[in-house]
Amino acid sequence: MSYEVISETASFGGVQGYYKHTAETLKCDMRFSVYMPPQAQEGKVPVLWYLSGLTCTEDNATVKAGFQRVASELGLMIICPDTSPRGEGVPNVEEYDFGQGAGFYVDATEKPWAEHFKMYSYITKELPSVIAANFAAADMEKQGITGHSMGGHGALTLFLKNQDVYKSVSAFSPIVAPMKCPWGQKALPGYLGDNPNVWAEYDACALLRKLGSVDTEILIDQGLADNFMEGQLKPELFEDACEATGQQLKLRRHEGYDHGYFFIATFMEDHLRHHAGVLTA
Amino acid sequence: MSYEVISETASFGGVQGYYKHTAETLKCDMRFSVYMPPQAQEGKVPVLWYLSGLTCTEDNATVKAGFQRVASELGLMIICPDTSPRGEGVPNVEEYDFGQGAGFYVDATEKPWAEHFKMYSYITKELPSVIAANFAAADMEKQGITGHSMGGHGALTLFLKNQDVYKSVSAFSPIVAPMKCPWGQKALPGYLGDNPNVWAEYDACALLRKLGSVDTEILIDQGLADNFMEGQLKPELFEDACEATGQQLKLRRHEGYDHGYFFIATFMEDHLRHHAGVLTA
Numbered sequence: 284m285s286y287e288v289i290s291e292t293a294s295f296g297g298v299q300g301y302y303k304h305t306a307e308t309l310k311c312d313m314r315f316s317v318y319m320p321p322q323a324q325e326g327k328v329p330v331l332w333y334l335s336g337l338t339c340t341e342d343n344a345t346v347k348a349g350f351q352r353v354a355s356e357l358g359l360m361i362i363c364p365d366t367s368p369r370g371e372g373v374p375n376v377e378e379y380d381f382g383q384g385a386g387f388y389v390d391a392t393e394k395p396w397a398e399h400f401k402m403y404s405y406i407t408k409e410l411p412s413v414i415a416a417n418f419a420a421a422d423m424e425k426q427g428i429t430g431h432s433m434g435g436h437g438a439l440t441l442f443l444k445n446q447d448v449y450k451s452v453s454a455f456s457p458i459v460a461p462m463k464c465p466w467g468q469k470a471l472p473g474y475l476g477d478n479p480n481v482w483a484e485y486d487a488c489a490l491l492r493k494l495g496s497v498d499t500e501i502l503i504d505q506g507l508a509d510n511f512m513e514g515q516l517k518p519e520l521f522e523d524a525c526e527a528t529g530q531q532l533k534l535r536r537h538e539g540y541d542h543g544y545f546f547i548a549t550f551m552e553d554h555l556r557h558h559a560g561v562l563t564a
Numbered sequence: 565m566s567y568e569v570i571s572e573t574a575s576f577g578g579v580q581g582y583y584k585h586t587a588e589t590l591k592c593d594m595r596f597s598v599y600m601p602p603q604a605q606e607g608k609v610p611v612l613w614y615l616s617g618l619t620c621t622e623d624n625a626t627v628k629a630g631f632q633r634v635a636s637e638l639g640l641m642i643i644c645p646d647t648s649p650r651g652e653g654v655p656n657v658e659e660y661d662f663g664q665g666a667g668f669y670v671d672a673t674e675k676p677w678a679e680h681f682k683m684y685s686y687i688t689k690e691l692p693s694v695i696a697a698n699f700a701a702a703d704m705e706k707q708g709i710t711g712h713s714m715g716g717h718g719a720l721t722l723f724l725k726n727q728d729v730y731k732s733v734s735a736f737s738p739i740v741a742p743m744k745c746p747w748g749q750k751a752l753p754g755y756l757g758d759n760p761n762v763w764a765e766y767d768a769c770a771l772l773r774k775l776g777s778v779d780t781e782i783l784i785d786q787g788l789a790d791n792f793m794e795g796q797l798k799p800e801l802f803e804d805a806c807e808a809t810g811q812q813l814k815l816r817r818h819e820g821y822d823h824g825y826f827f828i829a830t831f832m833e834d835h836l837r838h839h840a841g842v843l844t845a
Contacts, residue, residue: 292822292824293822346628346825352630541573541574545574545575548576548630
């Protein structure tokens with residue numbers, strides 16, 4: 284449960300920190316960032332998890348998404364984990380969409396991935412324990428989750444499977460149906476083997492149809508100039524699943540916006556207000 | 565005067581672009597970024613130049629400083645140039661504070677630097693011509709200039725020497741007296757030779773004392789946890805020069821903030837409002 288401070292820097296009246304710890308679940312050292320808003324000086328604050336996409340680390344959103352300003356205003360702690368186990372002892376492949384940088388927020392069962400690639404357990408169990416043990420201001424009764432692309436898939440699936448933990452959810456251009464897109468059709472069998480019933484445990488559309496609607500609105504933003512929208516992201520599949528289950532969904536499609544961090548930064552404020560609206564209600 | 569589009573991405577209702585051109589002044593290819601606010605669809609908009617610090621390119625502020633949101637609100641075009649000539653034919657040294665990435669916004673006279681290192685002329689003449697010729701919305705009658713560290717030195721000196729061009733100025737943790745700090749005491753003789761009278765042409769404190777006060781307030785933000793403040797930046801020297809000349813100065817010192825982009829992002833909004841206040845008055 285111990286951790287090491289890499290850096291702590293003043294930002295919008297709060298502190299943007301980078302930290303490192305040895306993750307038992309992943310059997311490697313992992314980095315994560317925490318934005319601590321000024322309100323944390325006076326008491327507990329809600330916690331929002333931001334899960335990044337393929338190739339990213341804890342750093343991308345921390346420096347590019349511009350969440351600190353509104354997190355400071357609303358009093359939200361923002362935690363950005365890395366996207367996979369890392370390091371020399373951890374298996375990897377050349378491709379950008381599998382292995383290191385592409386953990387897909389699952390618990391792998393297949394060799395050689397199963398030994399390290401337990402991102403589902405790491406994000407839902409080990410890292411929250413590290414936060415609870417070391418960041419006294421984190422109100423673990425008030426957690427929300429968001430993410431981008433592969434991390435949007437992570438946010439939606441972790442939320443649906445852990446509704447007792449996460450009270451609010453949103454996503455930026457998420458993979459909503461990994462069973463029905465090339466990225467997922469590579470990652471799910473690669474990490475989990477051949478059984479589609481196991482894949483369905485990590486597919487937001489399948490999970491929503493299985494578990495039924497939840498009592499909170501889901502916010503999703505999607506850029507219409509996003510090159511991955513048609514082939515990989517397929518927001519219409521989540522729209523269908525929400526309609527079939529009666530799930531409240533605010534899916535916004537934005538003309539001209541692509542898949543990158545200028546898109547995320549543009550709509551970050553709306554997401555933080557969405558989460559704060561639930562978590563501080 | 566031609567240029568090439570590297571990328572153009574929607575951002576806060578406007579467009580964040582990256583561009584490339586062959587700079588005659590510098591005898592190499594150069595990149596720059598332009599944020600075009602939504603107001604540029606309807607007419608001309610003021611132009612704010614952002615000059616970066618040592619080791620930076622046009623990219624650092626563009627992705628980390630978070631200026632797009634407020635530039636979109638205020639209708640400011642933001643231009644970020646690179647900090648030196650670049651490329652294989654351009655001389656360089658191993659050090660981070662001289663050569664490529666460290667042009668210091670001067671016109672070098674010493675070998676081997678004089679052939680390429682003409683950043684003063686590039687920023688004040690060639691790049692503005694490229695902008696005026698290719699970005700019809702740029703109101704070249706309404707230009708302001710800001711920058712960080714070495715780029716803060718650039719902003720202050722270019723402003724003082726070109727008051728007919730730049731109407732507003734500000735700086736984040738600037739080098740205010742390169743003649744009196746190690747970075748400048750290396751760069752000025754290295755690029756300009758042994759004559760202190762030539763160095764003084766690129767020293768904000770010396771220029772202000774020589775030219776006298778200007779009829780606009782200068783805004784400077786400085787973090788008190790900035791490791792370079794005492795040895796390199798010495799804001800008190802600019803305070804003295806302002807007091808001696810009757811120059812209006814708003815110098816704000818911020819407890820806990822360091823020299824990095826989390827500091828810049830925190831106070832960027834105030835700088836954009838400072839410039840808009842002058843440029844759109």
